[in-house]
Amino acid sequence: MTEVPSPQLRISDQNRESALTALGEHMTAGRIDIEEYGERSARITAAKTRGELVEIFADLPAPHPKYDDVPQAVAAPEPAAAPAPRQPAAPEGWTSPQRFIAAFIPLVWIATIALIATGVVHGALILVPIGLSVFGRSMWGHGGHQHRRHEHHVRDRERRRALRESYRDQRRGLDH
Template sequence: MSEPDIRIGDTEREEALRSLGEHMSAGRLELDEYGDRSALVTTAKTRRDLLALFADLPEPHPRFGQVARPAAAEVVPKQAPGSPLSHRLLRAAVPLGGLIAVALFLLIRNPLVFLMVPAIAILAGSVLGDDGRRDRHRDRDRRRRS
């Protein structure tokens, strides 16, 4: 693949827009022409597309870095670690707390025992934080792939 046919990314587009802004500030481009070329920059796919917008303009032009060639590397599959035991126990505490609350309600007939369930959920959530959410998403994704 030749250099002009290499696809560009957002960084190159942003640099091209800055260069066009400098040309407009210097009076080389009118506002309408700047708008037209800016629109073309946002839809440009390759280096050739960008460079064509600067063919009739002096420097500055967009500069492109060297194309990085991916090195042949050995691919080692990454094994996802399981949830730590403490996370699994805390996640199990919420439904267990619900069962205990029902049993206590039947024994003492006080509906306030049901407040124990959200208290356990809040405690477990504060201990787990985002780790618990990541564990649940990872476990769900594993089940879907299986």
């Protein structure tokens, strides 16, 4: 049996790319929102050890980052369970531009912060990712759940209509 490597082992750029890919899948599946994606992706790019990556994915199901020197079954053991249904590539109703913006904005934030921190550009550049974030948020509506809110509204309206009809039927039965 192969031992699980120590969480103190250093990670490679390929491990970070694998982690960013896995995190993107969690965002498109709706497990995390775009702000959390930005926060976690910044932590991934700053991570140095496997333990740091494991901590970032601790509250998320598979997929997890893959390590190039360890078989996947050893790197991230999963509990024995029925396979989960395949998640769609993006939330239902998302257009290609929305998916692009959702993936692009965190990268712009990271690049902007890095350029400002190194002194390559002036701090006013921070207005670019702020503007892109506002634009991206407008593509999804408040909180990115506009489509689901509409579905809930329709379902609630139908439920109220059914209750009214039931009440009317009961009143008719009492009147006769």
